[in-house]
Amino acid sequence: MSVHRPSSRSLFDSAILAQALVDAVRKLDPRFLVKNPIIFTTALVALLSTVLTVRAAGLQTASAGIMVQITAWLWFTVLFANFAEAIAEGRGKAQAASLRRSKTETMARRLPDLQSADPVEVPASALRAGDLVLCAAGDTIPGDGDVVTGIATVDESAITGESAPVIRESGGDRSAVTGGTRVVSDRIVIRITANPGETFLDRMIALVEGAKRQKTPNEIALSILLVGMTLIFLIVVASLPAWASWSGTHIPVVFLAALFITLIPTTIGGLLSAIGIAGMDRLVKFNVIAKSGRAVEAAGDIDVLLLDKTGTITLGARQAVAFLPLPDIGERDLAEAAFLSSLADETPEGKSIVALARARFRLTEPETNGLQFVPFTAQTRMSGVDLDGGGHHIRKGAADAIAAYTADATRSAPGDGPRELTGLVEQVGKSGGTPLVVARDGRPLGVIHLKDIVKPGIRDRFATLRAMGIRTVMITGDNPLTAAAIAAEAGVDDYLAEATPEKKLELIREQQQGGRLVAMCGDGSNDAPALAQADVGVAMNTGTQAAREAGNMVDLESDPTKLIEIVMIGKQLLMSRGALTTFSIANDVAKYFAIIPSLFLASYPQLQALNLMHLASPQSAILSAIIFNALIIVALIPLALKGVAYKPAPAHSLLKRNLLIYGLGGLAAPFVGIKLIDLGITALGLA
């Protein structure tokens, strides 16, 4: 089973960088700045510092030189924060641009009603929800909708990047089509479901551009904490001149401004929105579209994951693994009968029977051409072959269907098969397999054991999920016996057998009642209620429009195992915020040791003992701290965009690791950084 790897784009595309530099300046607009309280505060302080510096320069004050530098770095702090956000947005925009290319103005053939044969040509932008349009081979589908009649192959590469065309047909679970995709063969009539500007593509573009990004609940909570810290430091710095006045110390306002800005959490404040935008961006790279940032955050909190058995836990098709003959029948005879009856069977199960018979007994196709194949029908629920012009019959099918067939052939009471056969059927069922009974001329020969093949590697993935604290529940229509066997083999924590949409919904509600967050994926219309109820509902892009509307994420590649990646991205998003917040706070310790001695050295020379870094002069200490504070934002942009490394592990070890890196690292890094900058400043004679 594949682990998804996102298509990579260079972290710093030069075009994006150039644009981001321009945008960083453009974002100085107060209407932009005010959205980020920390950076807005920084800008206000920078403005105050500018005024004071201009005045000092006019008065030819001796410290004007250092004031100019501090003021400049205060502005750089604001610009760097803007730059971080602009880069994140720029990367989103690049993604949006490639999406927008598929959104070229198309003409649509609108049908007045279903019976009508003469369509009217209208521009796609004129279409409204409820309109019917006709699309034939070569047409670009003008908008999101459901196939009402017909079946067609559609090239969805513009959206999914997947080059193989997919089937779209009316009814069923594959009826949704997306605007901007292209019909490759046949013709279909589509009922448009979205007005222009509200289509899937439009929403995707808006989302990846980050244009309408709303702060998520957790981001709001973190912002409150950051504002609270800013207020505490405001009290500290604003009251400091009064406390210092007792010793007759006068502290220049610009120095206080520098102290204030280095203390408030500008690092996380400047990178917060970049982290959020980049999180969405990472999802998009996995070809998943989240309808809101809230959904991505919720993904990180998931406690229970509901996974469909077929296609997610097991391979779509079952495989024949054994021939189990009745006591008086040779295994080879059974295999031969099964082989002959499956030669024309195009289903994966049929092919696997042929393959197994070939492997076990080296059977080859008979030369006689007297084979008359009997296809599977819903009435007989059997398939098979007639030999020698109808002289002999071989049939295979479910136990009860074959029982009815043999009873009919031998004119006995139905359900009266040999006891050994019932035993074999039960034996296969118990082991999680599906029994297929083979009969020849009305007489049962034995059972083919069809087995669900659990996807390779899935067990490890479930173990990973367990390590992350997530319980997995397998959803299957199988009977409890079979379900239990497969559940044990795949290593899921629990299963829901004989599942119906109602039972699924009930299970989700039950889990939520207990306070757990539930994620599931689904594609069919009957999944829609459960998708809507789940905290994270991932709809498959191949699914119905109803499912796509109900879920809060859409997986463009329709790969249900991707839920695991989605959960990881959600966790990574929160972890990046937490790590940078910790780093930001830890940084303050070193900044205090740089600035506090320098402010009071004139009154209390003894405080030189606190100058742990042995910074050259008070001026250079303050300047070094403010420069470090500004540069660290730029230095951490890659981390904000990529997210902190996440390896599934119990919370305890995750925390220990992150505290070591970002807590202790945050404590140590500025001591080194400030010292290096101080050496540079002194060498250049800047202070």
Place this chain on the structure above:
Amino acid sequence: MDANGILLILLLLAVVLALTPVLGGFMARLYEGRVGWLAPVERGIYRLCGIDPDREQHWTGYAMAFLLLHLLGVLVFYGLMRLQAMLPFNPAGQTAMAPDLSFNTAISFATNTDWQNYGGESTMSYLVQMAGCTVQNFLSAAAGIAVAVALIRGFTRRSARFIGNFYVDLTRTILYLLLPICLIGSLVLVWQGVPQTLQGYVGATTLEGGHQIIAQGPVASQMFIKHFGTNGGGFFNANAAHPYENPTSLVNFIYMASILALGAGLTNTFGRMIGDQRQGWALLAAMGIMLGAGAFAMYAAEAQGNPALSFLANMEGKEVRFGIAASTLFATVTTATSCGAVNAMHDSLLPLAGMVPLINMLLGEVVIGGVGSGLYGMMVFVLITMFIAGLMVGRTPEYLGKKIEAREIKLAVIAILATPLAVLGLGALAMLTPAGQAGIAAPGPHGLSEVLYAFASAANNNGSAFAGLNGNTPFYNVILAVAMLIGRFAVVIPVLAIAGALAAKKTVPPSSGTFPTHSWLFVALLVGIVLVVGGLTYFPVLALGPVVEHLALASGTLF
């Protein structure tokens, strides 16, 4: 430092540790309604006051009741002090206390601060001591515990509207917990020589022939609750350094243990009520580490002696009966909790030793802390800790199954902002105004420490004084009272709001993705957050006060 002193610290910690599950278990039963041997009395009190004990309150109702109690307490106490000359039990013939001093004292006792601008034996009648100070000692302690219990209910309840009935919690605390224990405790004090009498002061002729008036009064009844309820306001001006308040080393030890007992016990009550005692032990571990570190650091700093006097033992301001070890330990204990009783002159401590009590208070009184206030104050830090920890493990932060969201963070931030505003903001006002500067006794960094200590003490409802600062002036009486009000209500009201918000939430069951909050990692992180928040807030003023004084002292400069 000697073995005796170290053993004293260890013995105290051991005794408190042993008391914790006993008191904790009793309080858990008490607040879960499983104690009722005085039920007829309890019912009588409710009937008398017209309280329906079965009607629980929304957090706003609980907060209103809390405010009402304080308002009434302040008014009655203020009246008693102003009118004491006309009231009985005044053998010393005390005249009415000044309005500003009465205002300060009334607010000080109601908020469990017990800042001593009053003189005790030289200003207060026996009636004021008994009906004012002692009654407020019981009420303010019980009110603090009630708030802590309400907060615990916030964790235990799910999707609930109510957090308990304040009047019931208050009544049960006094009736079953405080009164019985204080009754026994006071008798022990009487045995040890603490006076308990309504007779007036007695005159005595000293050996040198001088005349001395020896003050006495109903001391024992006030002394036990003064420590047990972390109040700290003395009967005598000299507080626990006075031989009638603190006659023997045994009493000194009983005081220290009783100061810590309820604060430590409540952590266990918390653990029991939420159904996981380990959670309580984790909180106590965090508090205990800071307490132990403070005790040893202070003892070490003071025991090294004064470098300016060739490291001669610094006995200035200490009772010879107690010596350095018992004095520094008492100072650590009284400031780590919000007690504020003192058995030595903190102003005379060496700069680094004096910084320990200062830091204990500046951390927000969460190192054990006051009765109730220590637990709920620590909870505010726990919420912040778990918010950051939750982010770092990639889950929406939660504590004990309760999600920590924007509302809780907002309230926690308000509670954390309150004390720095009162300490640094109001303190700055004192440093800038002539009225404020007039009260400062010492020049240079030591003078700054005196002001910082006063505001730290008032804003954190501790009540101990560095002394040195002349606080009995209209300016300080009013501004310190304001600091006390901020320190009490700007924390309690957000905490009750948090209790209400938590009670209304669902409880999320833990998984391996949840960070376990009974681990040493949690303890370390919590201690780290408390120290970092306190350190970052007060580093500059500490650098200008005790730190620079210490550095100067090392080079021979005294202030």
